Amino acid sequence: xxxxxxxxxxxxxxxxxxxxxxxxxxxxxxxxxxxxxxxxxxxxxxxxxxxxxxxxxxxxxxxxxxxxxxxxxxxxxxxxxxxxxxxxxxxxxxxxx
Numbered sequence: 001x002x003x004x005x006x007x008x009x010x011x012x013x014x015x016x017x018x019x020x021x022x023x024x025x026x027x028x029x030x031x032x033x034x035x036x037x038x039x040x041x042x043x044x045x046x047x048x049x050x051x052x053x054x055x056x057x058x059x060x061x062x063x064x065x066x067x068x069x070x071x072x073x074x075x076x077x078x079x080x081x082x083x084x085x086x087x088x089x090x091x092x093x094x095x096x097x
Contacts, residue, residue, distance in 0.1 A: 005066060008033060011044025012059030018066050038068055047073070053081040 008015045010026035015033060017024075022035035030043040040049045040063070047054040047063060054071060055078060057063065064072040071078050 011042060012061075013042050013044055013047075013057050014062045015040060015042075016062060016064045016066060018068075038065070040065065047071075047078070049080075054078050055081045 004019045006015075006017045006019060006022070006024070008017070008024050008026040008031050010031035011028060013031065015024075015026075015031050017033065017035065017040075020035055020037070022033060024031065024033045026032070031041065033040045038050050040047070042048065042057055042063070044059065045056060047057045049071060054073075057073060061073055062075075063078075064075070
């Protein structure tokens with residue numbers, strides 16, 4: 001049953017997320033989302049979900065979380081990218097207060 005989606009846009013990227021209680025900030029800087037099942041963030045270049053990189057995104061991309069934990073970018077399933085030990089993933093990690 002399709003119960004609807006939130007659509008958040010920021011830095012040229014769109015997040016589509018099932019309707020559920022959540023907090024989101026979005027604008028030219030990107031999107032920062034925190035919900036009951038997962039967190040997600042983008043700066044318009046990289047997609048982070050639950051503190052893991054899911055690779056690059058670009059302007060016009062649509063990230064669909066409707067079937068979470070399956071994540072789709074432009075209709076294509078996206079897997080978590082291999083960890084990059086030289087980057088500070090905590091800097092891109094949304095955490096509950």
